[in-house]
Amino acid sequence: xxxxxxxxxxxxxxxxxxxxxxxxxxxxxxxxxxxxxxxxxxxxxxxxxxxxxxxxxxxxxxxxxxxxxxxxxxxxxxxxxxxxxxxxxxxxxxxxxxxxxxxxxxxxxxxxxxxxxxxxxxxxxxxxxxxxxxxxxxxxxxxxxxxxxxxxxxxxxxxxxxxxxxxxxxxxxxxxxxxxxxxxxxxxxxxxxxxxxxxxxxxxxxxxxxxxxxxxxxxxxxxxxxxxxxxxxxxxxxxxxxxxxxxxxxxxxxxxxxxxxxxxxxxxxxxxxxxxxxxxxxxxxxxxxxxxxxxxxxxxxxxxxxxxxxxxxxxxxxxxxxxxxxxxxxxxxxxxxxxxxxxxxxxx
Numbered sequence: 534x535x536x537x538x539x540x541x542x543x544x545x546x547x548x549x550x551x552x553x554x555x556x557x558x559x560x561x562x563x564x565x566x567x568x569x570x571x572x573x574x575x576x577x578x579x580x581x582x583x584x585x586x587x588x589x590x591x592x593x594x595x596x597x598x599x600x601x602x603x604x605x606x607x608x609x610x611x612x613x614x615x616x617x618x619x620x621x622x623x624x625x626x627x628x629x630x631x632x633x634x635x636x637x638x639x640x641x642x643x644x645x646x647x648x649x650x651x652x653x654x655x656x657x658x659x660x661x662x663x664x665x666x667x668x669x670x671x672x673x674x675x676x677x678x679x680x681x682x683x684x685x686x687x688x689x690x691x692x693x694x695x696x697x698x699x700x701x702x703x704x705x706x707x708x709x710x711x712x713x714x715x716x717x718x719x720x721x722x723x724x725x726x727x728x729x730x731x732x733x734x735x736x737x738x739x740x741x742x743x744x745x746x747x748x749x750x751x752x753x754x755x756x757x758x759x760x761x762x763x764x765x766x767x768x769x770x771x772x773x774x775x776x777x778x779x780x781x782x783x784x785x786x787x788x789x790x791x792x793x794x795x796x797x798x799x800x801x802x803x804x805x806x807x808x809x810x811x812x813x814x815x816x817x818x819x820x821x822x823x824x825x826x827x828x829x830x831x832x833x834x835x836x837x838x839x840x841x842x843x844x845x846x847x848x849x850x851x852x853x854x855x856x857x858x859x860x861x862x863x864x865x866x867x868x869x870x871x872x873x874x875x876x877x878x879x880x881x
Contacts, residue, residue: 536563539586539597541607543570545733546620548578549758550603553678554618555583557842568592568611570876573733578757589878599849606642608872609864610881616849617643618675621775622782622833623653626703639664641863645852647672647845652832666860670848673841674834679760680783682839689765694816695726697766699759701774702734708772708790709739713746715805720751725812727751728762732774768815770808781826782834786815798822798829 538558540551555565566584568591569576579585586592589611597613603620623636637656646661646669648654654671661669689695698716700709709731720727727750729743743753754762763769763780769787771777777787777799787799788811795801800822802811815822836844873879 537595537597538563538565539592539595539600539611539613540565540567541570541600541602541604541611542567542574543604544573544620545575545578545757547574547603549760550618550620550674550676551601554601554675554842554845557675557846561846566592566595566597575757589876590880593880598853601845601849602643605638606640606868606872608876609642609862609869610873610878614645614849614853615643616645616647616845618647618845619649619653622649622674622778624773624775624778626701626706626773639667641666641865643667644859644862645670645848647848649674650832650834650836664860666862668852668857668859670844672844672848673836675842675845677779677782677834677836678839678842680764680839681837691726693724693726694767695728695765696768696770696812697728697730697762697780698770699730699774699776700732700735700772702732702736703773704736706773706793707735707739709735710742712770712790712805712808713742715808716751717746719809719812720746720748723750725750728754728766730754730756730759730762732776768812770812778833782830784823784826784830786818786822786826788812788815796829798825 542551558565566586568586586595592611599614599616600607600611601616601618603618607615623634626635627633628635628638637660639660644667646657646667648657648669648671650671654669657669661667700707716727729751731740747753759776763783766785768785769777769780771787771789772791773793777789781787781798789795789799789801790805790808791803792801800811800815802808
């Protein structure tokens with residue numbers, strides 16, 4: 534009998550993350566349904582063959598054996614094993630009150646965390662031992678499967694290098710507005726082509742400013758799937774966005790502007806006047822930089838076989854078939870009431 538799985542989503546980036554997982558579930562003869570929380574998802578991105586459930590009662594009637602979440606929270610009243618597949622690699626953002634990296638905040642929602650590589654797994658294993666109400670399995674990131682498994686072929690008829698610019702939406706960490714004059718100026722030179730795409734939560738005023746700046750060498754792209762842009766680009770310019778980590782996993786150089794935690798595997802600049810020469814240098818793919826990039830990739834996401842989705846489903850099935858002895862998850866009454874109110878559900 535086919536198993537029922539649920540994808541619980543609240544942002545447009547979820548489509549690119551979960552569709553490789555959907556393909557794997559379908560390959561095994563099982564079924565997937567999607568449930569959208571909130572108003573941030575553009576439902577036009579759904580494909581005709583994808584099943585959407587309209588409300589919580591429909592989700593309960595569907596009776597999923599597991600719920601996959603590319604986010605931080607899922608209501609306890611949704612049935613099924615709660616599986617966090619993460620919405621990105623370890624980011625740079627930290628919580629102001631205690632300096633804790635947001636990637637490692639435990640919100641008492643999940644039974645299983647699927648991690649991407651040793652740098653994430655090591656910390657989550659310590660958290661698993663501390664909390665004892667969830668399991669951690671290193672699987673790789675399902676979003677990356679298409680990059681390594683039959684990736685989209687890019688026909689580059691234009692021989693010029695392509696620079697992809699993306700920025701985090703967080704106002705205190707984004708350099709998008711500050712870099713606009715520099716990007717406008719650099720893009721007037723025809724030696725590079727520029728592509729720009731932003732996080733769905735980017736301020737609309739910033740999006741509009743970059744749209745208005747478009748010309749033959751500068752293209753702004755709104756999309757739920759940045760993979761073709763990343764495959765086309767030769768270099769990424771960013772600030773503190775986790776997207777730059779995905780780009781590094783493709784063995785391509787990254788230049789950042791005022792990154793809060795600069796690392797040796799990318800080139801960080803603090804003055805826009807230094808941007809052009811830094812991009813020029815990075816495009817030469819210097820041996821020292823590329824070696825450091827390779828070492829970082831091995832710790833962050835060592836899986837290049839395109840089978841991370843399969844490992845996630847296997848880990849989920851193993852936990853369903855062989856339930857571990859875990860403590861009961863803490864119950865957060867206030868959060869539960871807020872989620873019920875948000876979703877309009879007051880049943881059991």
